[in-house]
Amino acid sequence: MKRRRTYVCGLDAAFGVVGGKWKALLLWELDQGVRRFGELRRALEGISEKMLIQQLREMEHDGLVHREVFREVPPRVEYSLTDFGRSLNKAMEPLGDWGEEHKARIEALHL
Amino acid sequence: MKRRRTYVCGLDAAFGVVGGKWKALLLWELDQGVRRFGELRRALEGISEKMLIQQLREMEHDGLVHREVFREVPPRVEYSLTDFGRSLNKAMEPLGDWGEEHKARIEALHL
DNA sequence: TCCGATTCTTACCTTTTGGTGAGTACCCGA
DNA sequence: TCGGGTACTCACCAAAAGGTAAGAATCGGA
Numbered sequence: 001m002k003r004r005r006t007y008v009c010g011l012d013a014a015f016g017v018v019g020g021k022w023k024a025l026l027l028w029e030l031d032q033g034v035r036r037f038g039e040l041r042r043a044l045e046g047i048s049e050k051m052l053i054q055q056l057r058e059m060e061h062d063g064l065v066h067r068e069v070f071r072e073v074p075p076r077v078e079y080s081l082t083d084f085g086r087s088l089n090k091a092m093e094p095l096g097d098w099g100e101e102h103k104a105r106i107e108a109l110h111l
Numbered sequence: 112m113k114r115r116r117t118y119v120c121g122l123d124a125a126f127g128v129v130g131g132k133w134k135a136l137l138l139w140e141l142d143q144g145v146r147r148f149g150e151l152r153r154a155l156e157g158i159s160e161k162m163l164i165q166q167l168r169e170m171e172h173d174g175l176v177h178r179e180v181f182r183e184v185p186p187r188v189e190y191s192l193t194d195f196g197r198s199l200n201k202a203m204e205p206l207g208d209w210g211e212e213h214k215a216r217i218e219a220l221h222l
Numbered sequence: 223t224c225c226g227a228t229t230c231t232t233a234c235c236t237t238t239t240g241g242t243g244a245g246t247a248c249c250c251g252a
Numbered sequence: 253t254c255g256g257g258t259a260c261t262c263a264c265c266a267a268a269a270g271g272t273a274a275g276a277a278t279c280g281g282a
Contacts, residue, residue: 010211074228091209098202100121185258
């Protein structure tokens with residue numbers, strides 16, 4: 001999602017960093033624990049490698065995700081949430097609960 | 112934002128209805144009170160009429176927004192939140208607070 | 223020597239989203 | 253008769269997001 005230069009309110013700013021199709025899902029998955037690239041790819045069914053890296057890089061740049069490279073062969077890279085990322089995930093919990101509660105209704109809308 | 116047919120978690124479902132560039136802002140604005148079309152257009156600086164209607168229609172379809180037409184001349188249409196819409200807005204409050212708290216940091220990222 | 227595993231990287235293309243500008247319909251008042 | 257105000261609607265185009273598929277680098281093991 002293209003960013004605004006300035007945000008009109010907090011919600012707007014928050015959507016600046018978790019907007020798009022995959023970031024909220026990544027945040028949730030990484031909140032469960034440290035994950036390797038391949039694990040994330042398998043966890044987010046349907047994501048392409050290109051998108052996965054792109055999103056991870058942006059989240060790293062935004063300070064939500066920490067990336068650690070182990071110089072092994074084959075290469076190993078581990079992704080985890082920073083404190084900042086964890087705080088965001090926590091702030092999204094009520095929204096997740098709301099969605100859980102109304103999931104069926106929302107899915108029924110476009111059948 | 113294009114919808115998934117099914118959602119993998121509650122957060123995913125919630126993003127299904129508030130995803131995109133404008134809906135969260137509209138929800139917030141309508142939570143302040145009943146608004147006419149023109150008022151919303153002026154409140155969401157930069158939105159085009161086409162986008163505004165499109166988003167409002169989708170939110171109406173999703174049961175978040177109520178639309179009431181007054182058969183007057185010139186025409187008057189009032190938009191307001193449904194209970195469902197208000198419950199969603201409430202669930203987003205912590206996220207809004209988080210964004211408010213970190214707004215400066217987030218804006219500073221892409222300068 | 224060739225294959226497999228893993229994490230990317232790149233070029234190219236399609237789909238989706240968003241913007242522009244014009245037009246419609248209505249009635250009122252100047 | 254003409255312009256103004258309101259809430260759209262439409263056709264067309266541009267920008268952004270997202271997908272596909274191929275390739276690169278590395279080393280160990282068959």
